[in-house]
Amino acid sequence: MALRTIREYGDDVLAKKCKDVKEITPRIQELVADMLETMYEANGVGLAAPQVGILKRVVVIDCSPEGDQPIVMINPEILETSGEQTGYEGCLSLPGKSGIVTRPNYVKAKAVDLEGKEYIIEGEELLARAICHELDHLDGHMYVEKVEGDLVDNEELMAEAEEDHEKE
Numbered sequence: 001m002a003l004r005t006i007r008e009y010g011d012d013v014l015a016k017k018c019k020d021v022k023e024i025t026p027r028i029q030e031l032v033a034d035m036l037e038t039m040y041e042a043n044g045v046g047l048a049a050p051q052v053g054i055l056k057r058v059v060v061i062d063c064s065p066e067g068d069q070p071i072v073m074i075n076p077e078i079l080e081t082s083g084e085q086t087g088y089e090g091c092l093s094l095p096g097k098s099g100i101v102t103r104p105n106y107v108k109a110k111a112v113d114l115e116g117k118e119y120i121i122e123g124e125e126l127l128a129r130a131i132c133h134e135l136d137h138l139d140g141h142m143y144v145e146k147v148e149g150d151l152v153d154n155e156e157l158m159a160e161a162e163e164d165h166e167k168e
Contacts, residue, residue: 001036006092
């Protein structure tokens, strides 16, 4: 396993559509392992292959509090969405920034795992947001296209949250 360089906003690779994975090869397995290591090292909850410069339809997500429940999605596809949630969203490809984005509150998707088996995943709230966010990357889109209002510095958000907490 190895850490990969996370491509940042403005890099051409982030605006390109990814190709389907035709076969789960050792290279794809290595890519997934590297993506997980890179995501955890960067304290992210999701990472898509184009964010490490690979134009393949591969996503890793882990929304668990302990960071020990990785989800691998190869050739993922959203089947169904419902509800709505609006909140701050950030991206490892735009470090230090966040913006308000409205996403579905529920998502049902299908994908292939590392053994090549198709599966269905359902998620609400953060997992639904993460699935939508990461799958957007596979089609060359970033959350900044959906931001309502301005991007803000994460440090400002943290300071505001601390102030609010102190008032309680």
